[in-house]
Amino acid sequence: MTTVNNNHYDVIVIGGGITGxxxxxxxxxxxLKVLLVERHxxxxxxTGRNHGLMHSGARYAVTxxxxxxxxxxxxxxxxxxxxxxxxxTDGLFIxxxxxxxxxxxxxxxxxxxxxxxxxxxxxxxxxxxxPSVNPELIGAVKVPDASIDPFRLTMANVLDAQxxxxxxxxxxxxxxxxxxxDRMVGVKLRNNHNGETLDAYATVTVNAAGxxxxxxxxxxxxxxxxxxxxxxxxxxxxxxxxxxxxRCRKPANADILVPDDAVCVIGTxxxxxxxxxxxxxxxxxxxxxxxxxxxxxLAPSLGSTRILRGYAGVxxxxxxxxxxxGRSISRGIVTLDHEKRDGLxxxxxxxxxxxxxxxxxAEEVTNLVCQKLNINKSCxxxxxxxxxxxxxxxxxxxxxxxxAAQGRHGTLNDTIERGEAANDxxxxxxxxxxxxxxxxxxxxxxxxxxxxxxxxxxxxMGTCQGELCACRAAGVMCNxxxxxxxxxxxxNGFINERWKGMQPVAWGDNLAEAQLTATIYQSLLGVxxxxxxxxxxxxxx
Amino acid sequence: xxxxxxxxxxxxxxxxxxLKCSICTVYCPVSAVSPEYxxxxxxxPDAERYRMKNKEFFDDALxxxxxxxxxxxxxxxxxxxxxxxxxxxxxxxxxxxxxRDMMLANTDFVGTMASPFAAIANPILKLKPMKAILHGVMAxxxxxxxxDYSSRKFESWFKKNAASEQDKFNKHVSYFHGCYVNYNYxxxxxxxxxxxxxxxxxxxxxxxxxxxxxxxxxxxMPKQAKRQGEVNMTSMRKAIAxxxxxxxxxxxxTFTMRDEYDHLLGxxxxxxxxSISLATRFLFQLIEKGEIKLAFRxxxxxxxxxxxxxxxxxxxxxxxSTQLLRMIxxxxxxxxxxxxxxxxxxxxxxxxxxxxxxxxxxxxxxxxxxVNPDYVATDCETCKWQIEMSAGTPVxxxxxxxxxxxxxxxxxxxxNLD
Numbered sequence: 040m041t042t043v044n045n046n047h048y049d050v051i052v053i054g055g056g057i058t059g060x061x062x063x064x065x066x067x068x069x070x071l072k073v074l075l076v077e078r079h080x081x082x083x084x085x086t087g088r089n090h091g092l093m094h095s096g097a098r099y100a101v102t103x104x105x106x107x108x109x110x111x112x113x114x115x116x117x118x119x120x121x122x123x124x125x126x127x128t129d130g131l132f133i134x135x136x137x138x139x140x141x142x143x144x145x146x147x148x149x150x151x152x153x154x155x156x157x158x159x160x161x162x163x164x165x166x167x168x169x170p171s172v173n174p175e176l177i178g179a180v181k182v183p184d185a186s187i188d189p190f191r192l193t194m195a196n197v198l199d200a201q202x203x204x205x206x207x208x209x210x211x212x213x214x215x216x217x218x219x220x221d222r223m224v225g226v227k228l229r230n231n232h233n234g235e236t237l238d239a240y241a242t243v244t245v246n247a248a249g250x251x252x253x254x255x256x257x258x259x260x261x262x263x264x265x266x267x268x269x270x271x272x273x274x275x276x277x278x279x280x281x282x283x284x285x286r287c288r289k290p291a292n293a294d295i296l297v298p299d300d301a302v303c304v305i306g307t308x309x310x311x312x313x314x315x316x317x318x319x320x321x322x323x324x325x326x327x328x329x330x331x332x333x334x335x336x337l338a339p340s341l342g343s344t345r346i347l348r349g350y351a352g353v354x355x356x357x358x359x360x361x362x363x364x365g366r367s368i369s370r371g372i373v374t375l376d377h378e379k380r381d382g383l384x385x386x387x388x389x390x391x392x393x394x395x396x397x398x399x400x401a402e403e404v405t406n407l408v409c410q411k412l413n414i415n416k417s418c419x420x421x422x423x424x425x426x427x428x429x430x431x432x433x434x435x436x437x438x439x440x441x442x443a444a445q446g447r448h449g450t451l452n453d454t455i456e457r458g459e460a461a462n463d464x465x466x467x468x469x470x471x472x473x474x475x476x477x478x479x480x481x482x483x484x485x486x487x488x489x490x491x492x493x494x495x496x497x498x499x500m501g502t503c504q505g506e507l508c509a510c511r512a513a514g515v516m517c518n519x520x521x522x523x524x525x526x527x528x529x530x531n532g533f534i535n536e537r538w539k540g541m542q543p544v545a546w547g548d549n550l551a552e553a554q555l556t557a558t559i560y561q562s563l564l565g566v567x568x569x570x571x572x573x574x575x576x577x578x579x580x
Numbered sequence: 581x582x583x584x585x586x587x588x589x590x591x592x593x594x595x596x597x598x599l600k601c602s603i604c605t606v607y608c609p610v611s612a613v614s615p616e617y618x619x620x621x622x623x624x625p626d627a628e629r630y631r632m633k634n635k636e637f638f639d640d641a642l643x644x645x646x647x648x649x650x651x652x653x654x655x656x657x658x659x660x661x662x663x664x665x666x667x668x669x670x671x672x673x674x675x676x677x678x679x680r681d682m683m684l685a686n687t688d689f690v691g692t693m694a695s696p697f698a699a700i701a702n703p704i705l706k707l708k709p710m711k712a713i714l715h716g717v718m719a720x721x722x723x724x725x726x727x728d729y730s731s732r733k734f735e736s737w738f739k740k741n742a743a744s745e746q747d748k749f750n751k752h753v754s755y756f757h758g759c760y761v762n763y764n765y766x767x768x769x770x771x772x773x774x775x776x777x778x779x780x781x782x783x784x785x786x787x788x789x790x791x792x793x794x795x796x797x798x799x800x801m802p803k804q805a806k807r808q809g810e811v812n813m814t815s816m817r818k819a820i821a822x823x824x825x826x827x828x829x830x831x832x833x834t835f836t837m838r839d840e841y842d843h844l845l846g847x848x849x850x851x852x853x854x855s856i857s858l859a860t861r862f863l864f865q866l867i868e869k870g871e872i873k874l875a876f877r878x879x880x881x882x883x884x885x886x887x888x889x890x891x892x893x894x895x896x897x898x899x900x901s902t903q904l905l906r907m908i909x910x911x912x913x914x915x916x917x918x919x920x921x922x923x924x925x926x927x928x929x930x931x932x933x934x935x936x937x938x939x940x941x942x943x944x945x946x947x948x949x950x951v952n953p954d955y956v957a958t959d960c961e962t963c964k965w966q967i968e969m970s971a972g973t974p975v976x977x978x979x980x981x982x983x984x985x986x987x988x989x990x991x992x993x994x995x996n997l998d
Contacts, residue, residue: 276596277629301629331586342585345596439618439627439639460615468622469600471630502629503600547587548657552599 048074048206048241050408051226053213053255055079056086057189057394059247060196061401061420066245067203068423069409069416074239075197075205076228078212080491082193084249086394087494088352090272090306091299092283093117093125093187094395097132097157097180098290100149101142105371107153109396114183116398116421117192122428123449124191128298130184130283131160131169133176135336138288143178146287150182157182171280171338184283186299189394190494191447194484195425202426209485211237216244216259216386223259223377223386232487243408246388250317250355256388261381263388264358267317269351271326272306273334273544276345276502279303284337293333296341300446300497301470305334305341312353322349322543345548347504348540357391372400376407385411427451438463443471447496448479455479466515467508469501477515489513489533505537506556510564524571531570534560593660593667593843598625604651604661609920610644613939617644620651623668624661631668638672644936645669646924647798648890649835663843670802670844677800680718684926685799688791688808691729691763698729721934725969727764727961734766738785742773749782753862754819754826756812758833759791760961771983772829772859778991779863779872784824786815792833795926797844806845812837813852820855827859829979831959832925834858835891858959860978861900867907874982875990880910884981885953887944887967888918889960901959901978908985914951919944923966938970945971957981 052063055077063075077083096110118125134140143159150157158181165179166172172179201207208228215227217238225240246255253265278298286294296305308326327349334341357373373391378384389404402418409416424430427449440463445452455475456462462475480486480495489512492498498512499505509530517526534556541553560566589596598621605611605619618627623642630637642665651661683690694701704710705726715722734757746752753776761769773783790812793805816826828834838856841847866872884905888898898918906913922941927933948956948971956967956975964975976984992998 278632298633301633335585343589344591345589346586437639438641439622439630439637442637443630465622468626469629471627501626502596502598506600507602547589548597548599551657555599555601 046072048072048239049243049412050074051076051239051241051244053226053244053246054084054248054252055081055193055197055209056084056247056249057082057193057196057397058086058249058389058392058400059245060193060200061397062245062247062389062404063200063205063207064196064203065401065405065418065420066408067200067205068419069405069414071408071412071414073200073205074241075200075207076211076213076226076239077209078231080209080487080494081197081485082190082494084251085352085355086189086193086249088272088350089189089270089394090295090297090304091187091189092295092297093185094393095130095182095184096153096155097130097146097150097182097184098285098295100153100155101146102289103371104149104153106393106396107149107155109372109399110393111153111155111183113396113399114185117187118185120421120424120428121187121192121195122424123446124188124195124425124428126186126298128184128186128282130182130285131165131172132157132180132182132285132287133165133172133337134178134287135173136175136177138286140178142289143180143287147180150180155182169280169282169284171340172284173336173339178287180287184285186283186297187394188300191427192425194495195427197485198426207485210487213255213258216255218259218383221382222384241385243385243387243411245404245408246386247390247404249390250314250353252355252388252390253314259377259383259386261377261383261386263375263390265314265390266356266358267312267314268354268356269310269312269316269320270307270354271322271330271349271351272304273327273330273349274347275303275305275341276347277301277303279338279340279344286337293330294337296334296337301501302347305330305337307352317353320351320353322351324543327543345502346544347502347549348537349543350540355390372396372403374400374403374407440465440471440473440476444473444476447476454483466511467496467498467501469503469508470497472496472498472508474515477512478519481516481519486516488529489516490536492516493533499533499537503552504541504556505534506552506559509533509537510560527566527569528571530560531566534566593663594658595625595628595660595664597657598659598661599657601656603654603656607650607654609648609650609922609940610646610936614644614936617641620645620661620665624651624664625659628664628668631672635672638668642669644933646890646920646922646927646940648920648924649894650890650920653893660843663840666797666840666844669800670797673800675800678719680720680930681799681926682801683718684720684929685795685801686791687759687763687795691759694729695731695733695763698731702728715931719931720929721931723934724929725965727760727965729763730766732766734762734769735785737766737770738773742783743785745777746782746784749777749780751780752782752784752822752824754784754786754816754824756786756789756792756816756826756828756833756837756856758828758830758961760830765961768829768977768980771977771980772827774983774988775859775863775979775986776827778986778988778995779866779874780995780997784819786812786826787818788815792836793845794832794836794840797836797840798925798927802845806847809837809841809845809847813841813847813849816852816856820852825862826852826856827862828856829859829959829977830961831858831889831892831895831897832962835895838895858897858900860904860959861897863982864900864904867904873991873994874907875987875994876908876910876985877987878910880908880985881912882910882955882981882985883912883914883953885914885916885948885951885956887916887921887948887956887958887963887975889958889963890920890924892959893918901957905957905978905981908982910985911981914953916944916947916951916956921963921966923962925962928962928966937966941966941970948973955981
C-alpha cells in the first residue's frame with residue numbers, strides 16, 4: 040500500500056465533474072494543496088450528459104426565484120471567464136396556441152424581478168430571428184440564454200487547477216474513506232486501470248461526486264437523501280436552430296432545444312430511477328417518441344432531421360435536510376458541513392445545484408474549506424479567465440479544421456502543432472480534428488482512451504459516429520504509446536459505445552451508417568475478433 | 581407519427597443522406613492531384629454542418645472544385661455533393677468577382693465585342709507579349725490557348741442562309757446554340773441544321789437566347805446567371821408551347837439549364853426541363869422508335885476516340901452519343917477511359933488553376949496520344965479546347981462527325997423527304 044507522493048493535502052476533491060473541477064480550481068487558486076480524484080474520466084456523469092444550455096435563469100424565474108437569480112449572475116460571469124466554451128446565441132421562450140398566453144406576462148415580470156432581461160417579441164419578428172421556430176407561435180420572449188460546452192468547461196477548470204498546483208488523478212476511484220476519531224483524514228483509492236490501491240490524506244475532503252456522492256457519504260456512515268432523476272435527450276445531425284428555443288410555460292418534458300456546436304439537442308424527459316441504474320442508463324423508445332413529438336412543436340423541421348443518437352443523464356436531486364421523506368426537493372445549491380450535521384469533521388458534501396451554477400457552488404464550498412483551514416483569501420474565480428479564454432488576440436485561422444479547433448481550445452489552439460502534412464492530416468473529417476490536435480489532447484489533456492479523446496476533441500461525435508475517425512485516432516494513439524492490443528481493445532470499446540447511443544434511433548440513414556460502420560470494423564477489420572475483451576457491452580468510460 | 585416523418589427524411593441537396601463512405605473522394609479528379617483540397621465529402625456534406633453553424637467556416641479551398649460532378653455520379657446514396665459545394669460558394673463566398681472572372685464569365689458580352697474584330701483579336705490573343713500581359717495583369721495563364729472568335733456569328737449565318745427554308749418541314753425543333761457555336765464555332769450549328777434538315781426537322785432559334793450562365797455561376801455571379809436563366813426559360817416555354825423540343829449541342833449548357841437552374845439558382849424549370857435535350861439523344865431516341873433513319877457515306881473511314889465529358893456522365897447520357905457514333909460503319913470507335921480533362925470551362929484558364937488543370941487531364945492526354953485517333957469526339961466545347969491544346973488531336977462534336985459522314989441524299993430518301 041502506498042500513499043500519493045507520501046504527501047498530505049489540504050483538500051481532496053472527489054469527482055471530476057464540473058463541480059469537482061471548479062472546486063479544485065477555486066481551492067488551488069486560494070493557495071491550497073489540492074488533489075482531484077475521478078473514478079473514470081472528467082465529465083462522465085451529469086456534467087457530460089445534459090443539454091449544454093447556459094440558462095439565463097428564465098426557466099426557473101416563475102417557480103424558483105433564487106435559482107433564477109443565481110443563473111443570470113453566473114451566466115454573465117461565464118460569458119467573461121469561459122468565452123471559448125460559450126456561444127452567445129440568446130434564447131426564445133415561445134407560446135404555442137395550446138399554451139396559456141397569460142403566462143407570458145407573469146413570466147416576463149418574474150424574469151425582470153430576477154434581473155433577467157426578457158423582451159417580448161412579435162411572433163413574426165421571432166420567425167425572422169429564428170426561422171426554424173414553429174410558425175404557429177402566438178407569443179415570444181427573448182432572453183439571454185446561450186450554449187455552453189460542458190466538456191471544454193470542465194477541462195478548462197482542471198487545467199487551471201493544475202496551473203495553480205493541483206494534482207489530478209483520473210481512473211482513481213474512492214473505495215473507502217479513512218476516519219480517525221470522528222474526523223475524515225483521507226480516502227482509499229483504487230487505480231481502475233491496474234487495480235492497485237493507494238491512500239491519500241487531507242485535512243478536508245470535499246465530496247463533489249454528484250449523484251454518486253450519496254455512496255461516498257455512505258462509506259463515511261453519513262446519510263444523504265438523493266433522488267436520481269433520469270433525463271433523456273436526442274442529438275440531431277446538424278443545427279436546425281441558432282437560438283435556444285424554450286416553451287413559455289411551467290417547466291415540462293422535452294421543451295428546450297439547444298444549438299450545440301455543429302448539432303442541436305432536444306430534451307429532456309424526467310424519470311425517477313434507483314441509484315443502481317445510474318451507471319448504465321438507456322434511452323427507451325417511449326422517450327424517443329416523446330422527445331421527437333414535443334421537439335417538433337418547438338421546431339417542426341426536427342421531424343425530418345437525422346437523429347444521431349440518444350443519451351441520458353441523471354440529475355443529482357437532493358432532499359431538503361429537514362424532510363427525510365424526500366417530497367420536498369431543492370434545486371438549489373446544497374452544502375453539507377458534515378462536522379455540524381453529522382459530527383464527522385473534515386468532510387463536506389457539495390451537491391444539488393446545476394452545471395450553470397458550478398462556479399458559485401465551488402466558491403461556497405471553498406469558502407467553507409478555507410474557514411476550516413483558517414485561510415483568509417477571497418475568491419477570484421469570477422474575474423479570472425479560464426485557460427483558453429484569456430483576453431489575448433487570437434491567431435487568424437484559415438482552414439476548416441483550424442477554425443474548428445479554435446472553437447474547441449480557444450487561445451490554447453496556438454499550442455497545437457501545425458504546418459506539416461503529418462500534423463494537419465485529418466483524423467475526424469466530420470468535426471475537423473487534425474493529427475496535431477489529437478496529439479495535443481493526448482499529451483496535455485489526460486487522454487487515456489478514445490472516449491476520453493472524444494470528450495476533448497469531438498472525435499467521433501459527428502455524423503459518422505466513429506465510422507472513419509475511430510480507426511485513425513486509434514492509429515495515432517497507438518503510434519504514440521506502442522501497444523497494438525490496447526488500441527484494438529480501445530477501438531472495440533469505442534465503436535460499441537457509439538452504437539449504444541445510436542441504437543435507440545437506429546432507422547433510415549443512421550441505421551445505414553451504423554451498418555457500414557459494423558461492416559468496416561467487424562467484417563473488414565475483424566476488430567471484434569481481435570479484441571481481448573469480447574463482451575459487446577463492455578467499454579471503459 | 582413522428583417516426584414516420586423521420587424515415588422520409590430528405591435534406592437540402594440530400595446532404596444528410598451522406599454515409600461518409602468516401603467513394604466520392606476516390607473519384608474526385610482534384611483530390612487525386614491536389615492533396616491540399618479537402619475533397620468532396622469534407623468540403624461538401626461534412627463542412628456544410630459547420631457552415632450552418634457559422635458562415636466563417638467557409639473555406640477558400642472550395643474554389644479548387646471543378647464542379648465536374650463526378651462525386652455525384654460516384655455517390656451510392658444520391659447526395660448532391662457538387663451542388664452542396666457550389667451552393668456554399670454562392671452563399672458564403674464574400675470576395676467580389678475580379679475583373680478577370682467577369683471577363684471570362686460574360687461569354688455573351690465578350691463574344692459580342694470580339695466577333696466583329698475577330699480578324700485582329702485572334703492573332704493578337706496568340707501573341708506572346710499579349711499572353712504575358714494576360715498572365716501578369718489578368719491572371720489568365722500564359723500557356724492557355726484562347727478559342728478563336730468567328731468573324732460571323734452563327735445567328736447571322738442562320739438568318740441569312742437557313743431561316744427561310746425551315747418552315748417547309750413538317751416537324752420542327754428549336755435550337756439553343758450556346759455562346760460557343762455563336763461566337764467561336766458556327767460550323768457546329770451549321771452541321772446541326774444540316775443533320776436535322778436531312779431527317780425532316782425544321783430548325784428554329786429561340787425568341788431570345790442568353791448564355792446559359794454556367795460560367796457566371798462558377799465565377800460568383802449567380803444573380804446575373806439567374807436573370808439570364810429566366811430569359812431562356814421564358815423563350816423555351818414559348819417554343820415548347822409551339823410543340824418544339826429544345827435541342828442543344830453542348831452538354832454543359834444542357835446540364836446547367838436542366839439541373840443547376842433548379843438546384844443552384846432557384847429557377848423553376850420543372851415544366852421546361854424534360855423538353856431540353858442534347859441533339860444526339862434526340863436523334864438516338866427517334867432512331868430507336870423507328871421514326872427516322874440515317875444513311876452514311878460508304879467512303880467514310882475514321883478512327884474516332886470518344887471522351888466522356890463530366891456533365892455527360894452526370895446526366896447519364898454518354899451512351900446516346902456513343903451509340904449514335906457506332907452506327908457509322910466507317911468509324912473505328914475507341915472508348916476512352918472516363919476521366920475529367922481538367923479544364924472545366926473557365927477554371928483551367930486561371931493562372932492559379934493551370935497546373936492543376938493539366939495534371940488532372942494528363943492521364944486522358946496520354947491515352948489519346950496512345951490511341952492516336954483521327955478525331956476525338958466529345959459533347960463539350962471546353963473539353964475540345966483542352967484536348968486540342970494538350971493532346972494535339974482535333975476534337976469534334978458527335979453531331980459534326982455525323983454531318984461529315986452523312987449521305988444526305990440517301991438519308992433524305994430513307995426519311996421520305998423527296
